[in-house]
Amino acid sequence: MSEETHSVVIIGAGFAGLGTAIRLVQSGNEDFVILERGDRVGGTWRDNTYPGAACDIPSLLYSYSFALNPRWSRGYSGSAEILGYIDEMVERFGLARFIRFNTNVTSAQFREDDGVWAVTSDDGQTYLGRAAVMAAGPLANASLPKIRGIDTFTGAKIHSARWDHDYDFAGKRVAVIGTGASAVQIIPELAKQAAQLTVYQRTPGRVIPRTDYRTPGWTKQLFAAAPITQRAAREGLFWVHESMALGMVWSTPLTRIIERAAGAHLRRQVRDPWLRRQLTPDFRAGCKRMLVSNDYYPALQRANTKLITWPIATISADGIRTSDGIERQFDVIVFATGFDITKTGTPFPITGLGGRILAEEWTRGAEAYKSINVSGYPNLFFTFGPNSGPGHNSALVYMESQIDYIVRATKLITDRDLLSMDVRPDVQRAYNVQIQKRLKNTTWNSGCRSWYLTDDGYNGAMYPGFATQYARQLGDLRLTDYVLTAHARSNTGNTGANDRVSRPRHRNVRTLERTRHAAPVRR
Amino acid sequence: MALDLDAMLVKIGERQWALADIDWDAPGADKITAEQWPGLKAFMADLVWIENVGARGFAAMAKLAPTETLADIYRYFHAEEQRHANAELALMRRWGMLDGDDLPEPNVNIRMAIEWLDRFADDMPLSVLGTVIPMLEVALDGALLKFLMDEVKDPVCHQVFEKINADESRHLAVDFQVLEILGNARLRKLLIESVGKTLTPGLLIGVLMYIPLLNRMRNKIVDMGLSEERLYVAMNRFKNVGERSPGTRRVPTYQVLKWHADMVVNRKHPYHLLANSMVWMSDRVPAKVFGPVPTWFKELTYEPVARETLEQAS
Numbered sequence: 077m078s079e080e081t082h083s084v085v086i087i088g089a090g091f092a093g094l095g096t097a098i099r100l101v102q103s104g105n106e107d108f109v110i111l112e113r114g115d116r117v118g119g120t121w122r123d124n125t126y127p128g129a130a131c132d133i134p135s136l137l138y139s140y141s142f143a144l145n146p147r148w149s150r151g152y153s154g155s156a157e158i159l160g161y162i163d164e165m166v167e168r169f170g171l172a173r174f175i176r177f178n179t180n181v182t183s184a185q186f187r188e189d190d191g192v193w194a195v196t197s198d199d200g201q202t203y204l205g206r207a208a209v210m211a212a213g214p215l216a217n218a219s220l221p222k223i224r225g226i227d228t229f230t231g232a233k234i235h236s237a238r239w240d241h242d243y244d245f246a247g248k249r250v251a252v253i254g255t256g257a258s259a260v261q262i263i264p265e266l267a268k269q270a271a272q273l274t275v276y277q278r279t280p281g282r283v284i285p286r287t288d289y290r291t292p293g294w295t296k297q298l299f300a301a302a303p304i305t306q307r308a309a310r311e312g313l314f315w316v317h318e319s320m321a322l323g324m325v326w327s328t329p330l331t332r333i334i335e336r337a338a339g340a341h342l343r344r345q346v347r348d349p350w351l352r353r354q355l356t357p358d359f360r361a362g363c364k365r366m367l368v369s370n371d372y373y374p375a376l377q378r379a380n381t382k383l384i385t386w387p388i389a390t391i392s393a394d395g396i397r398t399s400d401g402i403e404r405q406f407d408v409i410v411f412a413t414g415f416d417i418t419k420t421g422t423p424f425p426i427t428g429l430g431g432r433i434l435a436e437e438w439t440r441g442a443e444a445y446k447s448i449n450v451s452g453y454p455n456l457f458f459t460f461g462p463n464s465g466p467g468h469n470s471a472l473v474y475m476e477s478q479i480d481y482i483v484r485a486t487k488l489i490t491d492r493d494l495l496s497m498d499v500r501p502d503v504q505r506a507y508n509v510q511i512q513k514r515l516k517n518t519t520w521n522s523g524c525r526s527w528y529l530t531d532d533g534y535n536g537a538m539y540p541g542f543a544t545q546y547a548r549q550l551g552d553l554r555l556t557d558y559v560l561t562a563h564a565r566s567n568t569g570n571t572g573a574n575d576r577v578s579r580p581r582h583r584n585v586r587t588l589e590r591t592r593h594a595a596p597v598r599r
Numbered sequence: 600m601a602l603d604l605d606a607m608l609v610k611i612g613e614r615q616w617a618l619a620d621i622d623w624d625a626p627g628a629d630k631i632t633a634e635q636w637p638g639l640k641a642f643m644a645d646l647v648w649i650e651n652v653g654a655r656g657f658a659a660m661a662k663l664a665p666t667e668t669l670a671d672i673y674r675y676f677h678a679e680e681q682r683h684a685n686a687e688l689a690l691m692r693r694w695g696m697l698d699g700d701d702l703p704e705p706n707v708n709i710r711m712a713i714e715w716l717d718r719f720a721d722d723m724p725l726s727v728l729g730t731v732i733p734m735l736e737v738a739l740d741g742a743l744l745k746f747l748m749d750e751v752k753d754p755v756c757h758q759v760f761e762k763i764n765a766d767e768s769r770h771l772a773v774d775f776q777v778l779e780i781l782g783n784a785r786l787r788k789l790l791i792e793s794v795g796k797t798l799t800p801g802l803l804i805g806v807l808m809y810i811p812l813l814n815r816m817r818n819k820i821v822d823m824g825l826s827e828e829r830l831y832v833a834m835n836r837f838k839n840v841g842e843r844s845p846g847t848r849r850v851p852t853y854q855v856l857k858w859h860a861d862m863v864v865n866r867k868h869p870y871h872l873l874a875n876s877m878v879w880m881s882d883r884v885p886a887k888v889f890g891p892v893p894t895w896f897k898e899l900t901y902e903p904v905a906r907e908t909l910e911q912a913s
Contacts, residue, residue: 348894350894358670382907397617399615402618403904404907527666
């Protein structure tokens with residue numbers, strides 16, 4: 077067992093981890109390591125390679141503003157192109173040297189004496205960091221759902237996030253379980269290949285049309301020659317999506333307009349009244365993730381496709397039995413049933429001050445301060461943390477704000493030689509009281525069941541506001557919200573003019589508490 | 600004691616069965632007597648469609664349910680009624696009552712019920728379907744199915760109806776719990792809902808559809824030899840269970856249905872002059888007034904394994 081010491085340990089080499097790495101390099105910090113359990117970068121986009129996989133946010137917006145790509149081939153790119161963009165970022169910013177592939181993190185523990193995170197992997201290696209960044213991603217883990225009899229099925233079982241590219245669907249009897257964001261992309265592709273495709277739906281989603289287009293050559297040339305034009309186009313798309321919050325985050329007359337647009341899309345594409353009824357959601361637009369597709373409804377109406385809305389009673393050796401008493405037999409079952417989203421725990425044990433375990437504190441739902449920090453776990457930063465999910469805009473816009481916040485905070489830790497930077501529990505509590513109060517008025521908390529909510533209906537996933545609001549709060553690194561503790565070896569003056577030295581808590585540390593008047597550090 | 604609907608949902612999930620669980624070729628099909636056969640055929644054909652119509656009723660209730668748990672339960676019940684219809688169809692096939700692959704023709708009152716359900720059911724208050732459905736289920740469970748068990752000696756028939764009865768008893772437990780919940784609403788709300796939402800053209804048309812449908816079924820089974828006493832017993836059960844709960848008694852639609860059920864089971868009641876003339880009139884409704892049969896109506900099957908997914912299809 078060996079140890080490696082860095083200023084920052086990043087866990088995960090997906091969009092968030094690599095974005096953090098780029099910004100660290102740009103800030104002058106090259107003393108970090110990225111731990112990646114897979115053998116290549118890309119995270120969610122490396123894992124989700126099912127046929128039809130694509131982003132449902134325009135590529136111009138679903139990319140980093142600090143790593144623009146002028147060559148997107150379509151309005152909404154497929155997974156292969158997005159993965160290509162991620163690979164290109166690694167090359168362009170020289171990130172490969174920071175990545176440790178096949179490094180599966182099994183635990184992270186804060187060492188209070190020397191203020192470092194000890195991150196251990198399953199090969200026994202320990203990585204020490206003055207700060208740690210959890211960039212493991214909310215959509216990183218996928219497993220087959222717990223459906224009665226699933227183990228008895230003798231045919232092939234494929235999860236959408238673990239696609240088997242060697243399986244030939246041509247002429248096969250195929251079942252797809254699930255009708256969420258992945259399913260509406262998979263189904264049109266499989267319908268073209270399968271002899272018989274049966275789609276099992278629990279509750280229908282709301283589908284809006286996709287305004288996809290092939291990017292003209294002149295646009296690519298223009299974007300490459302004058303990046304300012306691409307930034308302007310990106311800005312325009314940002315504000316279009318931002319305005320959608322008015323209908324998708326809160327129930328307003330615009331919500332009704334979105335529902336009508338989705339309803340018109342359904343009526344235009346589906347003629348049969350009963351099928352239309354089966355595909356009509358009972359919840360407000362935005363309550364569950366909106367689905368974007370032009371070819372999902374037509375695929376369901378192909379002669380070789382059938383939609384089943386009966387509850388699944390059991391999976392049998394040969395197929396699926398539903399509660400109408402009928403069995404349908406299949407060669408393969410595709411599970412488009414989503415991800416094991418960490419709403420109430422952590423992907424591996426995270427131990428903070430005094431041996432506290434984060435998963436135990438999050439048993440009823442995750443909470444953090446500004447989605448980034450959790451009190452009692454100093455120097456630990458989350459990307460896509462609790463209450464950071466967007467319902468209407470690009471996740472990468474949110475991620476950029478998180479990354480910049482993290483880069484500033486980690487710089488503060490090294491520049492001021494801090495032993496720990498821990499968010500105050502009262503500040504975190506007050507922040508979450510406010511967040512939960514605001515969430516009450518959102519579409520996500522309007523009564524439907526979704527992956528945003530825990531079984532108890534707690535929403536620890538979504539941010540109740542505009543992307544602009546979210547970015548603004550992260551633009552402000554307010555030191556008064558933290559307890560900053562300096563290393564015993566450091567000069568107290570490093571922590572700021574208004575710091576007050578109090579009695580040491582640990583053998584070799586002194587605690588520096590900020591007064592309420594301390595000037596916030598800004599960008 | 601109040602029923603725990605969450606626990607009931609789990610229980611329902613655990614008690615699912617499939618047509619494939621039954622050996623449809625097991626001996627005993629010949630126990631249907633030649634005398635029984637024509638009456639039984641006509642009765643089973645109606646029963647299949649009544650179950651199917653009941654299924655559609657639960658589909659509407661799933662949309663009207665005030666909680667996700669209840670919506671999930673109604674989604675199961677929707678499917679279970681369909682399963683009952685499928686199983687009864689499979690029995691008809693076993694007894695040689697199907698003409699090739701063709702499903703039996705629904706009678707004119709069933710067609711009316713289909714039209715009504717498709718047009719109005721999703722917009723009815725929960726209390727209307729929430730009262731009508733338990734009433735029909737009590738009649739089905741308490742009178743008709745017991746009658747079948749007594750009259751038909753085929754062991755497969757018994758096996759099927761034991762399963763159906765077990766499902767129906769769970770349906771009734773939930774139905775009466777929901778009536779209780781509905782009845783516990785404030786009286787003012789109950790009255791507003793009864794008068795404002797219930798007395799709609801949709802409901803009035805529903806009444807005109809419901810009266811002859813029920814009487815046609817009633818007459819048919821009495822003609823088959825079912826004693827009226829059994830119907831009394833079944834209806835009394837509806838009343839006894841309902842009267843036990845103060846909440847249920849406060850539901851106006853329950854009171855109306857109870858009063859109506861009393862008239863239906865009493866052959867001598869003048870109500871039958873009206874109801875039977877409505878049956879007579881409905882027989883004279885030309886088929887072309889009905890729109891195309893909705894696609895949900897064509898989902899019935901007697902095949903335990905859906906034909907399009909059988910191995911040879913690939």
